[in-house]
Amino acid sequence: MNAATKLTIEFWMKPINVADVQVLISKWNYYTDGSWGFQMGSPIDTDEIGVFILESPTDPGNQYGKTTDANFVGGDWYYITMVYDGDRANNVDRLKIYVDGTQKLLTFTGTIPSSLVNSAAPVRIGTIGGLEDRYFNGAIDEAAVYSRALTAEEVKAHYDANKAKFIEWVGGKYGYALRFDGVDDYVNITKKFAGPQYYTIESWVKPEWEGSCEQEIFDKVEWLNLRIDNINVTAGDISTSNITLVHNRGISEVYLRHWPEDLRISKSWVHIAGTFDLDNKARLYINGVLSQEIQNISTNDDSSNYAMMGDFPGDTSLIHNDCRNNINFNGLIDEVRILNIARPMG
Numbered sequence: 001m002n003a004a005t006k007l008t009i010e011f012w013m014k015p016i017n018v019a020d021v022q023v024l025i026s027k028w029n030y031y032t033d034g035s036w037g038f039q040m041g042s043p044i045d046t047d048e049i050g051v052f053i054l055e056s057p058t059d060p061g062n063q064y065g066k067t068t069d070a071n072f073v074g075g076d077w078y079y080i081t082m083v084y085d086g087d088r089a090n091n092v093d094r095l096k097i098y099v100d101g102t103q104k105l106l107t108f109t110g111t112i113p114s115s116l117v118n119s120a121a122p123v124r125i126g127t128i129g130g131l132e133d134r135y136f137n138g139a140i141d142e143a144a145v146y147s148r149a150l151t152a153e154e155v156k157a158h159y160d161a162n163k164a165k166f167i168e169w170v171g172g173k174y175g176y177a178l179r180f181d182g183v184d185d186y187v188n189i190t191k192k193f194a195g196p197q198y199y200t201i202e203s204w205v206k207p208e209w210e211g212s213c214e215q216e217i218f219d220k221v222e223w224l225n226l227r228i229d230n231i232n233v234t235a236g237d238i239s240t241s242n243i244t245l246v247h248n249r250g251i252s253e254v255y256l257r258h259w260p261e262d263l264r265i266s267k268s269w270v271h272i273a274g275t276f277d278l279d280n281k282a283r284l285y286i287n288g289v290l291s292q293e294i295q296n297i298s299t300n301d302d303s304s305n306y307a308m309m310g311d312f313p314g315d316t317s318l319i320h321n322d323c324r325n326n327i328n329f330n331g332l333i334d335e336v337r338i339l340n341i342a343r344p345m346g
Contacts, residue, residue, distance in 0.1 A: 005086035011143035029129035035119040063110035101159030172334035182330025186311035196340035202273035208331035220307035256284040277342035
């Protein structure tokens with residue numbers, strides 16, 4: 001990280017508050033020996049973040065870029081990436097800041113140097129050397145440093161690969177559950193696996209979506225799909241809402257559906273389970289009670305497809321036309337289990 005022209009630093013942060021002047025990560029002994037640093041607070045706006053690139057070891061921080069529309073809120077997790085490339089011609093191309101995988105508009109003070117200062121200062125997380133009043137108040141996790149300038153595609157891929165760790169954990173049915181925002185939250189199971197021929201899939205869910213479409217709970221193309229269809233929380237009408245288990249997703253699909261007549265699935269915890277047993281019966285259970293079963297069907301166990309929670313990982317042509325841009329789960333998912341046996345319910 002000394003006398004270099006390229007550098008990428010990425011980390012997750014969760015500020016407790018955004019009002020104080022606080023340093024997140026730095027290689028900087030203030031006024032004596034420094035190279036760069038991340039800061040919130042003056043001269044950076046309190047709910048924004050800035051990166052200082054020093055032109056000399058004793059530079060007090062006259063060259064920096066800062067975000068203008070990050071609008072950080074205390075208590076939330078954010079994925080921060082700084083990409084520096086001194087070989088570029090101007091400030092905009094030399095220094096970039098990404099928040100949650102998206103490049104932000106920066107305003108600049110001074111000229112970002114074409115190379116990093118050769119500094120003996122250590123890299124510090126949560127503070128800066130020589131100043132006792134700029135400690136970071138919050139959490140920092142998964143910090144990483146690269147001696148090259150990551151591309152925008154790489155930054156987005158890193159965010160997507162790690163965001164499941166930082167989806168909001170809230171009080172669940174038992175312990176903690178994952179809250180999905182209905183927009184872009186999902187858990188991507190990147191390790192491919194063969195869906196077992198005989199299985200149990202079960203989960204507690206609490207949908208909170210206001211709209212009318214399908215919400216993906218779990219999906220693995222060519223094996224299994226578990227979702228809620230046509231939920232309408234706004235009107236409070238669940239007459240057209242159904243809980244759906246799709247056996248052999250995308251290949252000779254078999255649908256098992258539950259239309260709750262007296263069960264309000266909107267904003268209530270519901271236990272959903274699907275099984276397929278040696279008797280070649282697929283079964284759907286709601287709160288431990290058998291809702292539907294279909295006999296004499298086969299199962300597929302293709303291992304070439306990824307699985308996903310909260311979103312759909314495959315070709316959206318399998319999704320109803322009205323739902324293709326609106327399939328993310330909105331609500332809580334808890335206690336997901338996938339077993340290679342058909343577990344008795346009830």
